[in-house]
Amino acid sequence: MEKVVMVGNSTAVQEFTLEGFPAVQHLGKVLFLLHLLAYLASVTGNSLIITITWADRRLHTPMYFFLSAFSFCECGYVTTVIPKLLTIFLSGKQMISFAACFTQAFAVLFLGATAFFLMGMMSLDRYLAICKPLHYLNIMNSRMCILLVTACLSLGFLLTVIPVIKLSQVTFCGPNVIPHFFCDLGPLARLSYPESRSIEMLFYNIASFILFTSFFMTVFAYSNIVVTILHLPSAKERQKAFSTCSSHLLVLSLMYGSCVFIYVKPKRTSRLDTNREAALVNTVVTPLLNPVIYTLRNKQVHQALRDTVSRVKLQK
Template identity: 45%
Template structure:
């Protein structure tokens, strides 16, 4: 019986090797974006926690999204910043597999959570009379937990298969983190079955969750078009605008990167597209939900005024 073995004990992450002269600049830019991501999502979490008026299903799911964004970007960005700053582009086999597992687990969980958020908007707009009775706190928790669990379950099998492959040749990953396609390219085992399982799992997660979002928004648009007042239409659209923007920003790169065969053939372009998922989307989401959301903006203004009054009182 043939036994899988691993000769390679560490990988070298190539990163943006053709931009070495810009590494210091890239470090500063990505560090600022990372800080903005953490800060923005922490603010969202704090605002939702403090203001009781925001203790609703929509903001509960938004809090989960913020937690996902913080952890999702933290899986990739710190190692990339270390590469820019120190030039240390070595990662152990175990650390690489762990990063791969966490990246896909959190990414898949976000797909399912965005679908849940679309379902929440569907109920709020299309069935407002039964919304409160359907989306009570227990159901919200169950849907959020289901999103995280499905994210893990749909990721676990392909990552286990990848970790059991043999790596006995080149160990240079042509990416800025441990992503599945470039890792599979390095294996000296037969990766045909692993490729198929990886493609099926990735496609199932992205396509099925995206299809649920499309169905939800199709029904939402039908309901909005039937509304008789312009004010009602504007209010309904405004509650969906932030979520729709997040969906477009998150799913467009995901569909390009993982829902196609031979995804490993264009790594340089994949790096650029991956930046949208790992850096751009997490930093934009807090801005999207705060700048376009009147309730969040009102709470932020209230908290800032309260803080200013407190500081003024201390100075006196």
């Protein structure tokens, strides 16, 4: 039952209903199992990257430092969204309190924004490693890496807290059904009539800034990387240089593709059902594939994992 409180002559919504995926709700138990397995695999894979990076000194490099920070954001992101989706699939409990909804919205946007800034930093890291190899270690020292990650977190927080606070101060007196499987600021803003248009534009501008800032860093980095690789004398050197970037480019393609589709296209012409499907890819599939993409052909990670397993066996 919808909880409301009186505000003047109107009622203010105190709970929201997450619509989820009503067309397939009859498959709830099957979808619960599939998403639970995907969630556990995603958390396990990203946690494994963090653990191996910190446990093996050979991986104490800027690239793996940024990667472990990115994996941490991915763990937090899926943990913010998936458990509630599992509850909807298993028990059909779609209600979420006002406070919990805005906490989830903040966490999703903050972790997502930070992840995009980190991907931009990883692009610049690859640029320095390939295009400026003689100065790489002097520039990307441990202090600079910590500073850059802190900057990503701070910028993500500042850009997130503004629209969330502005939207949370609006009185929701109309419908309380969010046509999504989590509290996203876009669908929430549509319920905040008559302020919906201004808040949607604020959110659109912030999302565009986040995506295009990261995209600009990536384009700058990889355009220079391509030029440098093409000037390498041998095909073997070119292949080796490109192999260090291929995993990062694949993850970037998955992230940009789904997020641009969800957040940057004109809202008035978007279909919410399609947005939900794209958001599901970004929330479930991408965090699941990231550990696989980064470790599948990575000999350093393979060796570090084997050495870690061997040390664990010896300790037993």
